[in-house]
Amino acid sequence: MLTRFLLRRILTSAVQMFALTLAVFFLVRLLPADPVSRLVGMNASPEAYAQAQRSLGLDQPVFTQLLNYLGLGSKSGLLQGDLGVSWLTNTPVVQEIGMSLPITLELLTYSFLVTLIVAVPIGVMSAANPGKLVDKAVFIYGLFGGSQPEFWWGLLFVLIFFSTLGVAPAPLGMIDPLMLPPPRVTGFYTLDALIAGDFAAFADILHHLMLPVLTMVFVLSGPVIKMVRQSMIQAHASDFVLYGTAIGLRRGTLTNYALRAAIAPTLTLVGILYGVMLGGAVLVENVFALGGIGQYAVRSVLAFDYPSIQGIVLVITAISLLIYLALDILYALIDPRVVYS
């Protein structure tokens, strides 16, 4: 059952990815932007313009461009796992994404870990006494945190913790510019520092991640707390908790049972948010100059760098689809009642 379900899911995901690839490809070419003049400048001679156009491959018919991009033409392309070469830097897009994606994943992973650590107890507390003062405060925060301009909060935290209190480092990247970054193994700064045994660098990286993670947790915990609260209240109202109450189980034990039932929807939300935030962390990355995939996206979009733009959208969507797939599998493992058809 599960295998058939998975096969079908993978197949639909693949079709969706292909449709998305085509959509992005034609979208960037349909919009009235002129990447050639952005690259060679407004005052370039017609010859220089024509030559740049030729070297970017934009002189060819769109259909030929598509075949080349997909890897069905003479050169390697998507089918060979090649996302092309950035027009701005002349570096392969795969390599640039390889540099920036781990930074975003690192930021998000820490942020979601802290969010869960903060949100689950608060949500449980809030659900224990619905309608009381704590619940009301949590409810207001849930609405507030979920509707905030995170970039502004990031700047506010810089103003408070860096400019005024001086306890946070300047918002200038993952590690002190004067410090040697750890040798690159996984691309994840903290992991690389640990692998190299460089604990000074490890501490410095955590120090630099402090404010970006705080900013993310501030906006992310709103919806997560809301979800924990709601699922807990629903679990408390369910028959198995009623049965537990009837046979005289203690309140703590019942909360534990209810929490187990509430954790599945919460994890789903976290998974979905993780996928959304892959492209949504752009603003926080920008404020703290972390150099993640969001910042790479901003640079590429403003430079009309088609291969990079296409690669970024493709990779981000692929990862989100993978997360959804993983969530479905996880669901089946956590909850044996889930039936796939």
Place this chain on the structure above:
Amino acid sequence: MTQVPPLSAAVPARRRSRRPAIPWLLGFAVVFAGGAIFMAAFGGYVVPFDPTDSAFMPSMPPPALSEVPGLLWSLVTGSQTEPIHWFGTDSSGFDVFSRVLCAPRIDLSIALASNAFALLIGIPFGLIAGSFRNPLTELMMRVSDVLQSFPVFISAMILVALGGQSIINVILALSLLYAPIYVRLTRTEVLTQKSKGMVEASRAIGQSELNIAIKHILPNSMGPALVQSSVTIGFAILLTAGLSFVGAGVRPPTPEWGLMIATGANDIVLGQWWTSVFPGIAISLTVFSFAVIGDALERRYNR
């Protein structure tokens, strides 16, 4: 020891998971959002300075909090005839107070217009997709799926930057990105309405399917989409501000909150907090107000 309710009296989970009601919060939200809408209409006429005209006094801090009552009094008595830079000036000498109050003209217009366009696209397509099930409408839903799987912020950036950074393009981009939400919401509601007795009765008296869809199903199916609007408007404001913050939205010197925060971002390290703190407070409370109103609407109409 509390009495355990008997099984038959089990309260439905829905009623027990009700969110706490906080009336004063809704009151605040309505007043604040109303004020923002008022400013969108009349902000340009009530502010003391031209929002895009330099006062030739760059980076002037706002008056200290202790001076504010005295300054207000001198305005009332008429001893102070010069207008005051309540929120200071930014690095170009623009009056921050006037810019913050004029920005709803841009931010709210974009949010309201893009939401309206998204509804105009989303509801009819949702109605068609729900009323008629054939390969064409199936394809429509798949297209909507693909549109929805795009990373929102990055897509908005692509659409606006490559389409040309103008207000109208921000509106078009946002409506395109939000329309699939409305297609889905309306379609789901149409599917529930279709099974109602009134539809069968209309069919029995010989009305055409198209007539039923437009006259009977449509008015009953717009609710969820309209309720969602308040939330969408809030998010559209955030997205508009975010786009200009990274330089992919409207262009300076347009008085727009995100743009103001972006220009103030560099000053914040120097301790000049006022250029970005005030517009940030404005966005924060405006979007929060729309979220509170959205929550109240959802409570009222979606059971």
